[in-house]
Amino acid sequence: MANDEVVLLDSYVSMFGMRVRIALAEKGIPFEYREENLRNKSPLLLEMNPVYKKIPVLIHNGKPICESLIIVQYIDVVWKDRPLLPSDPYQRAQARFWADYVDKIFFAGRKLWTTKGEEKESGKKELIEYLQVLEGELGNKPYFGGDIFGFVDVAFVPYYCWFYAYETCGNFSIEQYCPKLIAWGKRCLERESVSKSLADPHKVYEFVQIMKKRRLAKQDPTTELDHRKNVMSDHFNGQVCTIAMVSF
Amino acid sequence: MAEVKLFGNWGSPFSCRIEIALKLKGVEYEFIEEDVYNDNKSPLLLKYNPVHKKIPVLLHNGKPICESVVILEYIDETWEGPSILPKDPYERAMARFWTKFLEEKCFPPMKQASWSTGEEQEKAKEEATELLKILEGTLSGKKFFGGDSIGMVDIVANFIAHWFIILQEITGLELLTHEKFPKLGQWLDDYLSCSIIKETLPPKDKLTASFQARIQAATTSK
Numbered sequence: 041m042a043n044d045e046v047v048l049l050d051s052y053v054s055m056f057g058m059r060v061r062i063a064l065a066e067k068g069i070p071f072e073y074r075e076e077n078l079r080n081k082s083p084l085l086l087e088m089n090p091v092y093k094k095i096p097v098l099i100h101n102g103k104p105i106c107e108s109l110i111i112v113q114y115i116d117v118v119w120k121d122r123p124l125l126p127s128d129p130y131q132r133a134q135a136r137f138w139a140d141y142v143d144k145i146f147f148a149g150r151k152l153w154t155t156k157g158e159e160k161e162s163g164k165k166e167l168i169e170y171l172q173v174l175e176g177e178l179g180n181k182p183y184f185g186g187d188i189f190g191f192v193d194v195a196f197v198p199y200y201c202w203f204y205a206y207e208t209c210g211n212f213s214i215e216q217y218c219p220k221l222i223a224w225g226k227r228c229l230e231r232e233s234v235s236k237s238l239a240d241p242h243k244v245y246e247f248v249q250i251m252k253k254r255r256l257a258k259q260d261p262t263t264e265l266d267h268r269k270n271v272m273s274d275h276f277n278g279q280v281c282t283i284a285m286v287s288f
Numbered sequence: 289m290a291e292v293k294l295f296g297n298w299g300s301p302f303s304c305r306i307e308i309a310l311k312l313k314g315v316e317y318e319f320i321e322e323d324v325y326n327d328n329k330s331p332l333l334l335k336y337n338p339v340h341k342k343i344p345v346l347l348h349n350g351k352p353i354c355e356s357v358v359i360l361e362y363i364d365e366t367w368e369g370p371s372i373l374p375k376d377p378y379e380r381a382m383a384r385f386w387t388k389f390l391e392e393k394c395f396p397p398m399k400q401a402s403w404s405t406g407e408e409q410e411k412a413k414e415e416a417t418e419l420l421k422i423l424e425g426t427l428s429g430k431k432f433f434g435g436d437s438i439g440m441v442d443i444v445a446n447f448i449a450h451w452f453i454i455l456q457e458i459t460g461l462e463l464l465t466h467e468k469f470p471k472l473g474q475w476l477d478d479y480l481s482c483s484i485i486k487e488t489l490p491p492k493d494k495l496t497a498s499f500q501a502r503i504q505a506a507t508t509s510k
Contacts, residue, residue, distance in 0.1 A: 091389065091422060103378060105378070105385075106385055107384070107385055110381050110384045110385055110388070111381070113384070114377055114378070114380075117377045117380070118377050129362055129365040129366045130348075130351055130353070130362070132361075132362070132365065133353045133358050133359070133361065133362040134353075136355075136358045136361065137353075137354060137355055137358050140355060140358065173339060
């Protein structure tokens with residue numbers, strides 16, 4: 041499909057954006073990546089996703105598709121090579137079920153830097169429980185898709201680069217509870233589509249620290265924080281990457 | 289011979305959606321009533337949905353499928369008959385988008401607006417009104433969200449057409465009216481006139497009585 045124009049509005053640390061990057065890379069689809077400053081959203085983003093005003097947004101020949109798993113399914117149907125979803129309807133239903141389940145991690149993990157004390161501990165407990173369920177579902181398979189890296193792997197693997205942030209904030213080791221998930225994450229990272237799409241876990245952690253400081257500053261305006269320092273220009277391999285505000 | 293069973297509850301909008309879809313496709317099924325509101329779930333339900341322990345669960349030739357939207361897609365892919373999702377990939381993505389919007393954005397505040405009181409209710413009412421405006425906009429020029437006939441989005445919007453409207457009547461809320469939202473109002477009329485919808489939605493008087501009992505129980509327990 042040589043004359044396709046594919047643009048991705050995204051944000052470096054977003055696990056949702058990473059899903060789309062991986063899907064595009066798996067299929068070998070050339071695209072233009074545009075980093076969005078979520079504290080100063082572009083007119084294009086606001087036009088293309090007026091309902092949520094969030095990334096990722098895939099713009100295919102001028103038409104926007106929003107919501108990461110919806111985008112990945114769209115990509116899977118339009119570019120038929122290297123399918124991500126199984127062809128059997130029952131297997132597809134299972135894949136959709138588990139991809140949907142994966143996002144429980146987002147809300148639990150978030151509590152690790154947005155809350156403290158008992159609420160934080162309960163977030164940690166929830167997160168571990170969800171990860172253990174996913175570990176159970178993976179079992180001894182190389183991928184959630186079985187022998188083939190598939191839809192659930194695409195949905196879940198971006199969280200792998202967030203594990204370091206979760207572990208550091210929560211003071212625990214995911215490998216201790218879910219060794220198979222860690223092995224799976226490393227296996228996925230051997231794929232170029234994954235290694236070039238996932239964010240550096242340390243940069244994810246830095247982002248989380250910034251978010252944490254911002255929340256504290258909001259709660260206590262006497263805290264000194266230079267709010268203008270939200271551009272980390274030399275930090276991300278020379279790419280200007282303005283660190284984002286709250287989808288997180 | 290295909291065997292289709294549906295674990296659901298007479299009063300649940302979620303299992304109702306599955307019944308609508310199965311009827312649209314002309315699929316015969318056995319409905320298994322689960323006493324979910326009294327937390328009296330059957331061992332079979334817990335076996336077939338160990339992760340969420342919820343209805344609906346569709347059992348097709350002994351294999352379970354869980355989560356209502358996942359089940360709807362499965363039904364569309366498995367059986368011939370009227371399409372629940374559009375064939376065109378872009379239109380399909382749009383249908384999935386609006387389905388998710390209804391589920392994740394609309395359902396919670398509309399439920400909240402119906403069941404809460406005071407400031408919490410006021411906030412939920414405002415949010416629900418904004419969301420209804422967005423829905424009104426998406427109906428422009430269409431009879432149903434799915435176009436000329438009912439599709440996935442219309443099926444999932446069943447909670448608005450029936451459960452929310454009934455709660456509005458009971459509580460005196462006037463969020464969704466024909467005057468405020470003419471297109472949605474028309475959609476309500478058209479939707480509720482569809483024979484499959486009429487025969488599948490739970491009886492209004494039974495649902496009204498059940499809601500009133502719950503409201504009563506909530507007020508007496510305070």
